[in-house]
Amino acid sequence: MPDLGTTYLGLTLRSPLIASAGPITQSPDGFAALAEADCGAIVMYSLFEEQLRHESAHDLLLEDEYADSFAESLSYFPTMPSTDVGLSDRYLETLRTGIEAANGTPVIASLNGSTIGTWVEFAQQLADAGASALELNIYLVPGDISITGREVEDRHVEILEGVKNAVDIPVAVKLSPYFSSIGEMAKRLVDAGADGLVLFNRFLQPEIDIETLQVQAQVSLSRSIEGRLPRTWIAALHGRLDTSLAATTGVETGDDIVRYLLAGADAVMATSALIRHGAGFARELNQQLTDWLVRKEFDSVAAVRGLLAVPVDADATAYERAGYLAALEKAKETYAPL
Known part of the structure; x- marks a missing residue:
């Protein structure tokens, strides 16, 4: 039986398949189901910078409201009702109970932000709660057209x-x-300390309803073809950076996992497939990966990783140009009129 084990962020995983942040990773029951289906790790749903800032502002407002209530107010702070636990407290509690439910499967906490602020300090509470690692989802779409590309890049580094x-x-x-x-x-x-990179995030792209004349926010599940872009860059970065590389987007079948591994991914994340088919589908994805390894006579995931990555000693730019030209020539042959 081939060895599906891999290493990601210094963590030893029994499988390269990771359940990424999504609806299934919002409850201990979801954690338990994903662990039972042999996911290598679980990324908890994201806690957003805006949520933490709003909660912090609310707490300060309450303190100000009660500050002059009594002469001894300097030692008085409002006690929140037990039924009104803060969002951050709920997240931490779900993380703790989720870790227990995962029964040894590594759990990765997730923070989503786009600015520098005190919210990043919450990361330490996630670590203290037992998270094996942290995924930092920097969702930054600058609406100010005066912001330069370098400023956007600097913001990413500063947040990290x-x-x-x-x-x-x-x-x-x-x-x-x-x-x-x-x-x-x-x-x-x-260079700034990232232990791993996850390629790529999917920006939400709203739709325009031409009947109601409204913009509709939508989240669509990914499809296999969307994996081509992240695979291209994983193949280009493999062997050139001293860090873990995780793939995300476009994982529908075990074949998609294989493609990512051949490109050089250390781990492959899935959300859409698990939403479509349920947490137990992770077991089927692992089985499809195993079947391919057996059929191709590979004894491990490690033996496959990076086999089709851009060679480290190659001129990566020229390599990509050559692939681009070859694709165009093939397109001419395929779609040219008879």
Whole structure:
């Protein structure tokens, strides 16, 4: 039987398949189901910077409200009703109970933010609660057209450094593909302390309803074809950066996991497939991966990783150009009129 074991963020995983942040990772029952289906690790749903800032502002408002209630007010702080537990407290409690339900499967906490602020200090509470690692999802879409590309990149590095200063557990950064030089950005983040990179985040793209004349916010589940972009960059970065590489987006079948591993991914994350088919589908994905390894006579995931990555000694730019030209030539043959 092939060995599916891998290492991600310094964590030893029984499988390269990771359940990424999503609806299933919002409850201990979901954690238990994913662990039972042999997921290598579980990424908890994201806690957002805006939520933490709003909660902090609410707490300060309550303190101000009660500050002059009594002469002894300097030692008085309002006691929140037990039924009104704060959002951060609920997240921490779900993390603790989820870790217990995961029964040894590593649990990775997730923070989503786009600015520098005291919210990053919450990362230490996640570490104290037992998170094996932290995934930092930097969702930054600058609406101010005067912001330069370098300012956007600097913001990413500053957020990472703030979180790294707050914790002593591994930190992965979930990146978007919208940088002018993804390779250089990836290197900057690794140099700033990123223990891993997750490629790529999916920005929400709203739809326009031409009948109601309204903009509709939508979240669509990914499809297999969307894996081509992250695979391209994982193949280009494999062997060039001293960090873990995780793939996300476009995982529908075990074949998609294989493709990512061949490109050089250390781990492969799935959300959409598990939403479509349930947590137990992780077991089927692992089985499909195992069946492929047996059929191709590979004895482990490690033997496959990076076999089709861009060779480290190759000119990566020329390599990509050659692939681009070859694809165009093939398209001419395929779609040219008879």
